[in-house]
Amino acid sequence: MTIELSFSPDQQAFRDAARAFLEKEVAPVVAEMDEREEFPRASVRRMQEEGYFGIPVPEEYGGLGLGKVGYCIFLEELGKVDASHGVIVGAHTSLGTTPLLYYGTEEQKRRWLVPAAKGETLLAFSLTEPGSGSDSGAVHTVAERAGDGWSLTGTKLYVSNGREADAVIVMAANDPKLGANGGVTAFVVDANRPGFRVGRCEKKMGLHGSSTAELVLDHVEVGAEAVLGEVGKGFHVAMTALDVGRVSLGAASLGGMQAATRAALEFSQQRTQFGLPISEYEVIQFKLADMAMKIHALRGLVYLAASHQDTLGTDPKVWGRLARVEKTREAAIVKCLASEWASEVIDESLQIHGGLGYIRGTPIERAYRDARISEIFEGTNEIQRLVVARDLLARGL
Ligand SMILES: Cc1cc2nc3c(=O)[nH]c(=O)nc-3n(C[C@H](O)[C@H](O)[C@H](O)COP(=O)(O)OP(=O)(O)OC[C@H]3O[C@@H](n4cnc5c(N)ncnc54)[C@H](O)[C@@H]3O)c2cc1C
Known part of the structure; x- marks a missing residue:
């Protein structure tokens, strides 16, 4: 058995274009947005124009048709730049378009999904x-x-x-x-x-x-x-959307972890104490190594789960019970580990920055404040552990 974890040339081109776009259009507005506590209308508008609010939605419904893997590629890149924009995209795409795509009638898709995927409306x-x-x-x-x-x-x-x-x-x-x-x-x-x-x-x-x-x-x-969907079956609709959301939250966390690790690497090589760059001290090296290990592990988890969701497709009527529970368990695992590893990695990066990391307005200070909620929303991590434990008790490992 060979398991490949590499992006196709098209996926790489999409990632590179997204990265360049986000550096140009989003990165410059983030510090002021955070300070003024304002919804970033102009950069959101630009992202909508580029189709980034409909990445996993099929082209016939106005989206880019890049599936969950494409969506996670984008959220990983966005996570490197800003978490607020990530939540705006996630609330709209994972939680807003999924119920319409998976459960909507053709008429509902035409009326609500198409404009949302094209970026003409926000969900x-x-x-x-x-x-x-x-x-x-x-x-x-x-x-x-x-x-x-x-x-x-x-x-x-x-x-x-x-x-x-x-x-x-x-x-x-x-x-x-x-x-x-x-x-x-x-x-x-x-x-x-x-x-x-x-x-x-x-x-x-x-x-x-x-x-x-x-x-x-x-x-x-x-x-x-x-x-x-059906009257009385709304809980399934919500849980399906949250399964998509939990994996994409993992992708955004993965991006945030990389930005924090990169910042810590650069800072530790520049900052000299006791006559040496602090990166020369083994204590700092071990922190950096632990951060890199978590990134490596999470990358595999996120893209495996995203590709499982792509394979499963978007018609819940054809899913068997086993497929449903496996999807839900996997999403809970990704969400829980991603959010906790992101908090740990960002916390260690802040520590490596010393007092500077605690100063208002530095990217790592903002990342620290932004990351904490991922352990709480889209279902708290206690609830994710309950999901995993219940499935373990019912079906075993
Ligand atoms: C910034 C932000 C954005 C959000 N966005 C959305 C959104 O777009 N849409 C939406 O619908 N919601 C949204 N939420 C809500 C979020 O999903 C909930 O806050 C979250 O699910 C937890 O619910 P709660 O705050 O009522 O906490 P509670 O459910 O009251 O939990 C309090 C504590 O008790 C623990 N707990 C509860 N039950 C158990 C149990 N059975 N066993 C063990 N521990 C337990 C929890 O894990 C937690 O630690 C958002 C919240 C925030 C803060």
Whole structure:
């Protein structure tokens, strides 16, 4: 058996073009965006124009058709430059376009997916509520029948892109008694519907360019055509999107780890103490070696999982149960390890920078603040460990 982990010439060309674009269009705006805590409209617009908001979406639906591997290649490059932009792309693509691509009818794809993939509209994904975080099946936002359609009422929390989104994938309880199993439905909701309002926007430790908004739905009326997938099967829709999100989060973390390691390498070769560059000291060398090992290991995990998702395809109706649970276990492993290794690598890079690493405005200080959330969102790492442990107990290793 031969397992190759190398990009095709087309994938390499895509990566090189993305890298050059991001250096030119995104890198220059990041420090000011972070300081002003502003959504980076101009650079997001440029990324949308280049098609970077529809990378894994097939060309027939307005995307670049590069699959999950292509998407991860881009997020790895973006992760080297800025985490806020990574979350903006991820909330839109992993969490916004996946439900439409995997569960949407042809009509829903034409109406919602095509403009989103072309970068004409921005999407968000709204599962979390004040009383329902890790216990995400315990949704309190209600979906009541209203004529042929539905009326949605409730408060959603911590929605990335929530302030700017044109449309939001909203999870609501069609039958609160049933919970995750039959009681939650996914809706695609136009943010301009009467009764839909953006509430408080959070001030955060990091990710200053990405909005994190409360959404208030007050009897928002939507037609039957707003339901994604089947009534009562919304939890599957959400979990499918999160599986894609968790692997792409791994790719963004991989990029962040490389930027932090590169910065530590350069700094350690320039900074002299006790008459020698600090890179000459074995303690520093061991830190650098540990950082490189984690990058090496994570690269394999991310691209293997991404290529498994490409092989599995985008039609959940043809997936067997085994394929589903393997995909979910693999995504949980990638997300958990990637986020913890990213925190460790960035922390060690900051340590190597000494006092300078703690000074506001240095890239490593920003990376340190930005990285921490990856252990929490898209399902906390405690929940990822529960996912892995439950599957282990059910099926073994
Ligand atoms: C910046 C940011 C962006 C976000 N973006 C989005 C978004 O776009 N869309 C969206 O829907 N949500 C989003 N979220 C929400 C995020 O996914 C949740 O915060 C996360 O899932 C955790 O939920 P919680 O905050 O309610 O914590 P809780 O669920 O209350 O957890 C608190 C602690 O208890 C632990 N815990 C809970 N249950 C168990 C258990 N059974 N066993 C062991 N430990 C447990 C958790 O791991 C955690 O450590 C975002 C959050 C932030 C901060």
